[in-house]
Amino acid sequence: xxxxxxxxxxxxxxxxxxxxxxxxxxxxxxxxxxxxxxxxxxxxxxxxxxxxxxxxxxxxxxxxxxxxxxxxxxxxxxxxxxxxxxxxxxxxxxxxxxxxxxxxxxxxxxxxxxxxxxxxxxxxxxxxxxxxxxxxxxxxxxxxxxxxxxxxxxxxxxxxxxxxxxxxxxxxxxxxxxxxxxxxxxxxxxxxxxxxxxxxxxxxxxxxxxxxxxxxxxxxxxxxxxxxxxxxxxxxxxxxxxxxxxxxxxxxxxxxxxxxxxxxxxxxxxxxxxxxxxxxxxxxxxxxxxxxxxxxxxxxxxxxxxxxxxxxxxxxxxxxxxxxxxxxxxxxxxxxxxxxxxxxxxxxxxxxxxxxxxxxxxxxxxxxxxxxxxxxxxxxxxxxxxxxxxxxxxxxxxxxxxxxxxxxxxxxxxxxxxxxxxxxxxxxxxxxxxxxxxxxxxxxxxxxxxxxxxxxxxxxxxxxxxxxxxxxxxxxxxxxxxxxxxxxxxxxxxxxxxxxxx
Numbered sequence: 001x002x003x004x005x006x007x008x009x010x011x012x013x014x015x016x017x018x019x020x021x022x023x024x025x026x027x028x029x030x031x032x033x034x035x036x037x038x039x040x041x042x043x044x045x046x047x048x049x050x051x052x053x054x055x056x057x058x059x060x061x062x063x064x065x066x067x068x069x070x071x072x073x074x075x076x077x078x079x080x081x082x083x084x085x086x087x088x089x090x091x092x093x094x095x096x097x098x099x100x101x102x103x104x105x106x107x108x109x110x111x112x113x114x115x116x117x118x119x120x121x122x123x124x125x126x127x128x129x130x131x132x133x134x135x136x137x138x139x140x141x142x143x144x145x146x147x148x149x150x151x152x153x154x155x156x157x158x159x160x161x162x163x164x165x166x167x168x169x170x171x172x173x174x175x176x177x178x179x180x181x182x183x184x185x186x187x188x189x190x191x192x193x194x195x196x197x198x199x200x201x202x203x204x205x206x207x208x209x210x211x212x213x214x215x216x217x218x219x220x221x222x223x224x225x226x227x228x229x230x231x232x233x234x235x236x237x238x239x240x241x242x243x244x245x246x247x248x249x250x251x252x253x254x255x256x257x258x259x260x261x262x263x264x265x266x267x268x269x270x271x272x273x274x275x276x277x278x279x280x281x282x283x284x285x286x287x288x289x290x291x292x293x294x295x296x297x298x299x300x301x302x303x304x305x306x307x308x309x310x311x312x313x314x315x316x317x318x319x320x321x322x323x324x325x326x327x328x329x330x331x332x333x334x335x336x337x338x339x340x341x342x343x344x345x346x347x348x349x350x351x352x353x354x355x356x357x358x359x360x361x362x363x364x365x366x367x368x369x370x371x372x373x374x375x376x377x378x379x380x381x382x383x384x385x386x387x388x389x390x391x392x393x394x395x396x397x398x399x400x401x402x403x404x405x406x407x408x409x410x411x412x413x414x415x416x417x418x419x420x421x422x423x424x425x426x427x428x429x430x431x432x433x434x435x436x437x438x439x440x441x442x443x444x445x446x447x448x449x450x451x452x453x454x455x456x457x458x459x460x461x462x463x464x465x466x467x468x469x470x471x472x473x474x475x476x477x478x479x480x481x482x483x484x485x486x487x488x489x490x491x492x493x494x495x496x497x498x499x500x501x502x
Contacts, residue, residue, distance in 0.1 A: 008059055011065065044080070046080050048074075052069065076098065078127075081126045087123075088123065113126065205220030206247070217255070256272060288300040288304065301332070305336055318348055323353040330356065333345060334362050337366065342372055342375075349361070357384065359390070361391040392423045393426070396426070404434055407427055407430070411424065424462040428465065431471060439477070465496065479493075479497070
């Protein structure tokens with residue numbers, strides 16, 4: 001006898017084939033034959049909201065196929081069924097065919113039981129569930145297909161169209177055991193979608209896939225997302241999530257990712273890609289690596305920065321052999337504040353390419369965790385000016401306090417004007433006592449510092465700007481410079497004082 005997990009997976013596989021691949025008769029027969037051989041006795045299925053039991057033993061919904069099996073039953077109002085030890089193949093297929101139908105195919109639980117038929121109801125001891133998911137509607141669906149066992153000779157599983165319903169029969173339906181009738185009200189305030197909405201969306205999406213119409217696939221996928229948000233229960237919404245995963249597998253994400261570079265479809269494509277998780281991030285990273293134009297690279301880069309999952313893929317690219325891939329990954333780590341990337345970024349501070357070290361230094365400064373301090377020390381001493389510049393550009397009080405001493409040393413010896421300006425502004429943002437004192441000395445008039453050559457005016461202006469960034473702790477230093485002989489210094493000081501918070 002097979003274990004409950006194996007039986008659950010086989011039943012879920014059979015249901016999947018009946019719903020999505022009715023033509024796959026050989027695969028269906030193989031699954032059913034394995035199921036029949038592995039029974040070893042009656043198989044009792046019991047489901048409730050958030051629970052599944054096989055032969056009275058609880059099965060975790062994380063087990064393969066467990067969630068799908070339980071929801072197939074609840075979506076059609078079935079709470080309990082028993083598959084006999086030697087089930088009749090026709091009856092078993094009838095039962096599975098009915099519960100594999102798309103949600104809304106049958107407007108009520110009574111019609112589900114009627115479709116199963118009294119003979120199969122009795123043989124499988126089918127009992128309706130008080131926890132039936134409320135997504136049925138009394139309005140009939142158009143063009144719905146259902147299985148007709150009377151026309152099946154044991155060889156063909158292709159469903160036949162359901163004939164138009166006449167007046168509801170008053171003859172009692174044979175059920176075992178008796179149950180309390182369930183009334184499922186319409187829920188227009190929750191969702192106004194028709195009973196066949198899911199089936200119709202999926203059909204449009206599959207047609208678009210067959211026609212390589214990826215804009216159509218995108219629109220169908222977004223419809224599934226919208227329908228999921230309108231579902232009355234979490235479990236009902238899972239039916240839409242399952243179909244979304246099937247409509248847009250990883251192989252199709254490449255085509256959706258290309259739409260992320262389109263001016264008209266970028267936002268829709270990114271909304272879908274965000275929902276597809278880490279797989280979408282991986283696809284976008286690969287597309288970024290292979291992009292041939294600047295526009296494509298910008299589009300993919302922008303899309304990646306909006307991903308909520310899959311950051312481990314970005315970290316993995318920090319070890320790529322191509323320098324520009326490592327550079328892009330480092331830029332993404334900084335922009336997305338991926339703190340787990342700090343150890344990998346630190347290793348790349350020894351990269352031979354200056355452009356990589358520049359991006360790594362900027363990323364480490366933007367992330368600013370304790371682990372960033374030591375590699376940033378190396379960046380501030382890097383022989384390449386662009387690396388030193390990017391290390392200083394993003395430092396502030398939170399990120400750079402531990403680096404104040406090294407910045408002060410660099411301010412005294414830095415020969416590159418652009419780097420010196422960034423160091424000066426970084427000291428202002430850090431705003432420690434030592435930083436403010438150094439900026440005050442740098443901003444002071446030359447004649448007040450005995451023995452020093454005249455200071456360049458740009459250096460003094462940068463120092464004033466840095467004091468303004470330091471906030472009210474630098475107010476006294478700024479006020480002492482208001483009456484400076486140089487009108488540009490006075491103007492800059494007044495501007496800095498006006499910008500201070502009250």
